Amino acid sequence: DTGVSQDPRHKITKRGQNVTFRCDPISEHNRLYWYRQTLGQGPEFLTYFQNEAQLEKSRLLSDRFSAERPKGSFSTLEIQRTEQGDSAMYLCASRQTTGELFFGEGSRLTVL
Amino acid sequence: AQKITQTQPGMFVQEKEAVTLDCTYDTSDPSYGLFWYKQPSSGEMIFLIYQGSYDQQNATEGRYSLNFQKARKSANLVISASQLGDSAMYFCAMREGNAGNMLTFGGGTRLMVKP
Numbered sequence: 001d002t003g004v005s006q007d008p009r010h011k012i013t014k015r016g017q018n019v020t021f022r023c024d025p026i027s028e029h030n031r032l033y034w035y036r037q038t039l040g041q042g043p044e045f046l047t048y049f050q051n052e053a054q055l056e057k058s059r060l061l062s063d064r065f066s067a068e069r070p071k072g073s074f075s076t077l078e079i080q081r082t083e084q085g086d087s088a089m090y091l092c093a094s095r096q097t098t099g100e101l102f103f104g105e106g107s108r109l110t111v112l
Numbered sequence: 113a114q115k116i117t118q119t120q121p122g123m124f125v126q127e128k129e130a131v132t133l134d135c136t137y138d139t140s141d142p143s144y145g146l147f148w149y150k151q152p153s154s155g156e157m158i159f160l161i162y163q164g165s166y167d168q169q170n171a172t173e174g175r176y177s178l179n180f181q182k183a184r185k186s187a188n189l190v191i192s193a194s195q196l197g198d199s200a201m202y203f204c205a206m207r208e209g210n211a212g213n214m215l216t217f218g219g220g221t222r223l224m225v226k227p
Contacts, residue, residue, distance in 0.1 A: 031213060042116075042203050042217030043157070056214065089155060100147075101215060103157035 002026060004104035006092050012080055012110045020078045021107040025094030032075050033101065035091040036060065036065055043091055049075060082111045115139065116204050116218035123177055123223050125194045132179070133189040133221045137205030142207030146187040148178065151201040151220070160202075191223075199225045 007026045013019050025032050030051050035043035046065070048056040051072040061067075064082075069075040079086055089106040117136045125131035137146065148160040163171045163178045171178040179188040191198055201222050205215040 018118075033214070042205075042219050043215075045214040045216070048213055050179045058214075080140040091155075091157065093157070100162060102159070103149075105154060108155070 004092055004094055004102050006090075006104040006107045008107060009105065010110075012112065014112050015082060015084060016079045017082055018078065019082055019109060020076055021090050021092075021109075023075045023077070023092030023094075023104060025074070025092070027073075029094035029096050029102070030072070031095050031097070032069055033044045033093040034075070035093065036079050037089040037091055037106070038087075042098045046077075046090075075102055079109075082109075084111050114218075115216045117199055118204055118221050120221045121219075123224040124226055125191075125198075125223065126226050127196060128193055130190060130192045131194055133160065133191070133202050133204075133223065135187045135189065135218060136174035137185050137187060137204075137206050138142060139185075139206065139208050141208045145207045146178070146180070147207070147215065148176070148189045149203045149205060149217075150198075151203060155198070157203070160217075161189065194225045196225050199223060208220055 007022045032049045034046040037043040045058050046061050047067050049069040052069050064080045067077045087110050089108050091106045093101045093103040095101045126141050143163045146163045150158045161173045161176045161178050163180045170180050175192045177190045201220045203220045204218045
């Protein structure tokens, strides 16, 4: 499968725990995006990487959230001290310099 | 103000008929792109069609066409000959020329195709 892959697909955690999601973009894509989607809403932009550089961060990305793309390939999104309001689908997407955005199937987080 | 507005939370369409999903947008940037994505229950966002603000003709991709009315700031998706597999959430999105590279999404429309 050469699409965008995300892991894990589902995560259930207790409030206060840390969680980490991984995204493997399409191999030749230099741009990688994280979005968050809550139930019944459209995706909301969180952050964007061009190669290993994090170029944009949304105000939604509080200091409990950190994203990395250390070698310009896969990316991780970590949420520290999770809160119930963090429960959402976390979507990763990638693209080349031009062209359409390809999304993964998402990582669904449930915080109890 | 909302940048992307989808006013239809849910729509029903009879199989084999055409359906129009509404999308209006708000931007002051002369350069922008409009996108439609389909999201089935599996969660993956599937790209359907793209319209650039300077494109002279309406975009078409198979059974999908985009009714682009620039003066009215609308970019409605038309699906012809609906199929049961078209049942899904549909999202309209915009990328503005001066907003980096992010897409701004609308709230979505759930389309249900009746057999």
